[in-house]
Amino acid sequence: MTAELPTIEGGDGISRRAVVTARRATHRGSGPTQHRRVALRVGWGVADQGISSLGNLVLGVLVARALSPHDFGAYAVAFTTFGFILSANRGPSTDPLLVRHSGPRTAEWRRAVSACTGCALTIGIASGIGCLLVGLALPGQLEAAFVALGIGMPGILLQDSWRFAFFSSGQAHLAFASDLLSGLLQTGGLLTLVAFHELTVFSAILVFGVTTGLAGLASVAVGRIVPNLLLVRSWLVQTRSLGTRYLVENLSLGTFRQLRMATIGLIAGLAAVGAIRGAEILTGPLMMLNAGVSQVAVPEAKQVLDRSPHRLERFCLALAAPQIAVTALWAVVAFAFVPRGLGHLLLGDSWKAAAQLLPPMMVVTVTTIFANGAIAGVRALGASRRSMATQLCNTAVMFALSTLGAVATGTALGSYWGFAAAGVFGTTCWWWQLRQAVAGHLATHGRPGVGVGRALGVDLGVEGGER
Structure with missing residues (x-):
């Protein structure tokens, strides 16, 4: 909170009105109203994360029940890779957006969101191609898992970047709606595969990627801001100090998770x-x-x-x-x-x-x-x-x-x-x-x-x- 300092009169003398104004400015937003606002912000954060986690839970449970332990392990390796890429992407894209551009939907915010989502989409395309190439070099179910993940990565990162864009503008309910749509589409697709006995490592991960991408496109339509790939370079330059630091921290955790899974495997x-x-x-x-x-x-x-x-x-x-x-x-x-x-x-x-x-x-x-x-x-x-x-x-x-x-x-x-x-x-x-x-x-x-x-x-x- 920033309060305007009153004029100090006669050295240490301060007018009574200035004292009252400063006290009100300082304590404005405190008490029950402020507590409710904090609770509401936390509530939306938990609700949004809850929908996202519930979707992952449904995906994991259905795959675990349908596949052998060996095939489920291949799915787990691909899912861990997805988490690594997602975490790494947030460093240069969404983390700087939250720090520097949280606030109302101004022209500056719209340009930042266009650049941020364009950055996420670019990373999604690059990582998707990487997953496809890695998958083609792997044997058995690992190949299927990584090929499916490569197809879905651009849409997955686009949807994730829009979640944080909505949070940055105080529209947490739209982030919740985006994840809810993704979860409903994903669950419907998975249950359809189960009904027709077609749930495999490839089909499960493909449904996850495609339905998340559809929710990302819906977020673009709701936000009315198109990701601009031409702004990616300037975005990375402008947010270099923040993006580099966050990228190192995120990569260290993501690398650990990936290496731990690979080592145990x-x-x-x-x-x-x-x-x-x-x-x-x-x-x-x-x-x-x-x-x-x-x-x-x-x-x-x-x-x-x-x-x-x-x-x-x-x-x-x-x-x-x-x-x-x-x-x-x-x-x-x-x-x-x-x-x-x-x-x-x-x-x-x-x-x-x-x-x-x-x-x-x-x-x-x-x-x-x-x-x-x-x-x-x-x-x-x-x-x-x-x-x-x-x-x-x-x-x-x-x-x-x-x-x-x-x-x-x-x-x-x-x-x-x-x-x-x-x-x-x-x-x-x-x-x-x-x-x-x-x-x-x-x-x-x-x-x-x-x-x-x-x-x-x-x-x-x-x-x-x-x-």
Whole structure:
């Protein structure tokens, strides 16, 4: 919040009207109304992520039940590759859009969206061609999986970029509608394949890509902004400082996931990769909740930083606490009811191997939630060097320990316990970095209410977002 400073009269003298005006400006938006707005923003984020995750859950469950564990492993490798490309794409395309162009639908915003979606479409075309070439060189079901993924990548990235374009302009309901349309089309297509006994690795991934692309085209029609490939070069140049940093962070995580899956596949086989994907499906609702909250965590943390920097750590902890409670409830349900037939109903023959991974998976889920709370605070402080260094260090530790676990046991279970141990280490690092960053911020800028702010009785704060 930015409040216009009043004129100071006679040295330390400040008019009563100025004091009242500044106090009202500072506290405007606080209280129940502001809390409702925050809850609404979080609600739309969770709802949108929920629709997206539900679609992935339906896809994963239907494929797991229809395919053998080996074929399901091929699907899991392709799906992990999709996640890697999606994460990498957001670095140069949608992340800079959210940071620099969030706001009303001005002419500048429209041009930025045209460039951003054009950038995403370009990356989709390039990555799609790459997947096609890789698929043609792979054997068996892996070939089918990557060829289908290559066909769908342009549409997938187009739709994802429009989700964030809608979020950036405060039209979260349109992002929700886009994912809802994608989910309905995808479910209809998959059920049709099941009815005609035509659900294969190729057809399942192709339906996923095509239906998501159709939702992307619908988003273009609703937004009335055509992706402009001619603006891609200028977009990348203008957002180079942000895009490069976000790309490195996103790639480090995406590379880890891809290498971890590939390593486990080589050591323990494709069935082990399928078991990991099955366990991830069972914890999908928890990660959906976390991802939904994370979509709005940084801007909300920044508001806390502007008002009361010394309360930032408490706020970040508050982000994580309710999610931990939900995780505990989900764990009770998973361990009490899933083994009694529900797991086999969801995952078919892949259930038995996936069930062994649930304990370390719950540890990973808890550490991820706690880490994301701290990450929101570090990003709100604009501590990009700390963020990148911590992300790269944690990624290296996660890969080392998960690989060590796989080599030592020859199973996905050993790999995931290594991953869980790395998660505890990483979460500790993130919270230590947050504490150090907050201490540095307070030492440099002081607590709110210094100087004119103290005389007025208001919190002036200091802008802390990344630019």
